[in-house]
Amino acid sequence: MNKNRVTITDIASELNISPSTVSRALKDHPGLRKETKDAVRALAEKWDYQPNLLALSLLHRKSNTIGVIVPEITSHFFSAIITGIQDVVGKSDYNIMICLSNESYDEEVVLVKKLMNMQIDGVLVSTSSETENFDHLRKLQKNGIPVVVFDRDCPGLEADKVLVDDYSGAFQAVEYLIATGCKNIAHLGGPLNLSTTGHRLNGYLDALKKNNMPIREEYIVHVPGFSHKDGSKPAKKLIQLDNPPDAIFAMNDNIAISAMHVAKKMGLRIPEDISILGFDDEPHSSFFTPPLSTVWQPVYSIGMLSARILLSHLNSPDTVLEYRKEIFIPELVIRSSSKAN
Template sequence: MKIKKEVTIYDLAKELNYSPSTISRALNNHKSISKKTIKLIKEAAVEMGYRPNNLAAGLRNNRSNTIGILISHISRPFQASLISGIEETARKAGYNVLISQSNDKYENEISNTNALYDSRITGLIVSLSMETVDMGHFQKFIDKGIPIVFVDRVPDNFNSYKVVIDNYTAGYSATKHLIEQGCTRIAHFAGAQHRNIYEERKKGYLDALREYGLPIEEDLIIHFKTLSFEEGNKATKKLLKMPNPPDGIFSSNDTAAVSAIMCAKKMGVSVPQDLAVIGFNDDPIASIVQPSLSTVSHPANKMGTISARRILDHSVQNYDNDLSEITVLGTEIIVRESSLKKTPVLEPKQSR
């Protein structure tokens, strides 16, 4: 199979008897080229099958019209939605999107930041790995004026754009909701406490208990490593076997919350009557499990959109110093069956 040669602006120039400069300017709608010429050149470009070479343009301009993403797991629903939001926004603006996943490993995060840097991305959007503590690998972007947007899992010791939800309030509201449903011994599935999101959710939980005069029992606060289904299962089993088991669980994610529901059912503990459960994220499984899971909804796609916008706006306005705009988005408590002890479920109790 023969490989066709590339059509470049030089080919266009030769063909149309213009200089490459004019071709380039015409294709970019430069104002110093007459409309007639622009039209002529653009039509010829299409006809000859010309396609711009981003590598060449990027080299020359020292930017690649590409947004880099660094997240931990693409197939987590939240992160997939995040990426989706970024991609849509970026593409509309003519930007490409490079992705990389750390699998929650610090080491991967470092090599991925390097790989993205080497591609001279316009900006970077990051949700930190579970392990990351040191932030040194991000400095090179700052030094070169490449904007970084931290999203969801953000550092607290690094000055940059941030897009987050109000995890404290969400944790507070979720816990308060359980309290209002009559729970008095509420357990908490906590995530790694060096990650802001889990730390703040826990703080919200604690403050809600305090506010309502409920005792804080360390035994009811389980610290998870990954908030996986298996971990949730084990924790729930342990909790329900306690002499004085909890009557509510606020889980820092839906996966563990769902495992709690399923575990409780298996152990003959009825949800929500004996155990009310509320999760976090509003993953698809939340509305499928029975009883359906109350949870905190996370505007993932929107967070992606906003993060991408930050990068795009930055590169236009070229801020020089105020590299620290923080966007805090609200969350919503989605009340489903798993936490609804007081008001009867709307539909009649058939088939359950």
């Protein structure tokens, strides 16, 4: 054999039989003699024959592959979700293909088109921070490809959704800060068009309203992204106000940790001078000094449930499609970056 990749035709030529006979032998067709099947299998193993999955997907219009589109993969949040997805899908006949949009709507649209061209069977997606139009996801659905949206909602898109009650998590966090005596609570919010940003902002606002506390526009600053560097300037802007906050509720843990770093550099004590509370409960958050108070999300379970819902559609393609909307409730985790109640 001189070729890099062994084909059914190569095996057929060596054994002086037809390619269709080789194909049936590899599928253990009952109409073939045992001697023929044994000879085909032995040579296939010797030559390390691997089926051409791309060719099979084009033939059968089915790839046995699920596309997973995420904004990024470096954070614990999305890596844990992907682990949950893999742990479910890995027990099925399907594989997963992970695609990164890098928080870009244009890149997300390109990825969807590529997945469709590859005869993808289903898609799990957490949209980018730029995505406001969901026509590319509707196109998947129109082509019979089921879509499950997780983490970031897509308002107006009819699809299965696995989300977290961000409003509840934010409301709990701000109510706790109020209960510990904080009077001037600021919010470092995320990009404005994200559903999670709006839900957490509303939770913050409603907690203040419920407790008859004033809402100050200067206390609400939105960050451009979710990394540590994205939170530094907005946090400094808040702390340098003439009437600075005595607490900051941040969109996520990375932004909260940026605020802690800035506060320390500006000579503030945490939590004596300023309480800081994040969202996500990233594993590293408990190792900072002081350890970060935050809101825990069941990220692994989000991945598992999203995968199970998609597989239920793929395994029962003839059933009437009924969309599910599952919402997890987050929990407050209190550490030393906020005052004790």
